[in-house]
Amino acid sequence: MIRGQTSDSIPIDLITEILSRLPAKSIARCRCVSKLWTSILDRPYFTKLFLTRSSARPRLFFAIKRADGWCFLTSPQPHSPYDKSSLVLVADFHIKFPGYMWPGFFGLNSGLIYFYHMLISEKDKDTVVPVPVICNPSTGQHMSLPNGNMKKGFLGFDPIEKQFKVLSVRLYNENQSPQVLTLGTGNVSWRKIHCPLKHYISYCEDGVCINGVLYYLGHRVDVWYRVIVCFDVSSEKFNFIDEEFFRRWPRTKLINYMGKLGAIIYEYVAFGDTMMYLIKDVMKPEQRQHVYFFGKDTFVDDSSVSVTSTGDVVWLIYDTSKLFYVFYFNPIRNTHQRVEIQGFEVNHDAFANRRNVRVFVDHVEDLNFIK
Incomplete structure (x- = not known):
């Protein structure tokens, strides 16, 4: 504040x-300055302005599973990392979020995180059943949802109606129908919906939401192989992509490749080595492109592989080093860059088990939350 002014x-x-130029973690402190500032920050105009500013500076987002919950950090997202011989980024601590047991984690979707199996308070772990939880990692706001039989869930967003929905699907051989829960309507309850093809998923299965459609890999019950399940968030209708190419690949990660449904596939080649391939369009799997080769001394976390809006494939690599690295690969230019991430030193749990760390690209801070 300018001296001599109020x-x-x-x-x-x-x-x-x-x-509007401050990070989201500073907004909460600014609310305590005065009633005037609180009224400014609560205005829809400010929320929209903040989102517009944040969209112009997307960041890397890191989620670390700790013994006492989750720790969220963010760092600048490099736009042209290949033009430098080396690159070092600093991840700033953003917020700590309580989450006990081992909560299922779907990922970021339009600024929100969906945990499908969580306890907020450690004191409840012996008396309370875990429930799904929606969290805004920018503000720390969260909301618990009805149990929904604790099936695996995905968070979808309809960009036309500006509406979030949660899809809950059977796990393994559960004989239950899918359920949907619509957020922001005041009626937070699950509804059973019809699915023409019986399928199930595993706990480790991830999904991706692109232009109002949720995609995930489902296992057919009748013939015992996988298909790509497509769920339209608006109409709540299912469709399926039954490509023989995807049936034989046990390690497949669906991705949003510049607005199209793509996939990352891992193949064991020899002596513990792994080859990673990129498919830019799942409807053209024969056009798979070699992305990267991993030796037996490294491990790629396939749950953390994602693609930026400009087409850079980004993932975490775990090796014998005590440093954290994010790898960037541009399949068009055939260039790659290893980016060192500093700032994890205080998170001892992350060093103890690096597979507890996940990275997401194009993160935009948003002050909005579901009412």
Whole structure:
């Protein structure tokens, strides 16, 4: 604040402009400055302005599973990492979120995280059944959902109606119908929906939401092989992609490749080595492209592989080093870069088990939350 001035003497437009440039973790502290600042930060105009500013500076987002919950960090996201011989980024601590047991983690979707199996309080672990939880990692706001029989769930977003829905699907051989829960309507309850093809998924299965459609790998019950399940968030209808190519690959990660459904496939080649391939369009699996070769001394976390809006494939590599690295690969230019991430030193749990760390690209901080 300018010496000799009070917040009342500073134009509200100027205060709004300054606050909209702050990170989300600073907004909560700013609410305590005065009633005027609180009223400014609660305005829909400010929330929209903040989101617009954040969208222009997407960040890398790191989620670390700790013994006492989750720790979220963010760092700048490099736009042209291949132009430098080496690159070092610093991840700033963002927020700590309580989450006990081993909560299922779907990932980021339009600024929200969906945990499908979580306890918020450690004192409840012996008396309370875990429930699904929606969390805004930018603000720490969260909301517990009805149990829904604790099946695996996915968070989908309809960009036309601006509406979030949670899809709950059977695990393994459970004989149960899929369920849907619509958020933000005031009626938080599960509804059974019809699915023309009986299928199940495993705990480790991830999904991806692209332009209002949820995609995930499902295991058919009748013939015992996998298909790509497509769930339209708006109409709540199912479709399926039954490509023979995907039936024989045990390690497959569906991705959003520049607005199209793509896939990352891992193949064991020899002596413990692994080859990673990129498919830019699942409807054209024969056009798979060699992405990267991993030796037996490294491990790639397939749950953390993602693609930026500009087409860079990004993933975490675990090796014998005590440093954290994010790998960037551009399949068009055929260039790659290893980016060192600093700032994890205080998170001892991350060093103890690096597979507890997940990275997401193009993270945009958003102050909105489901009411």
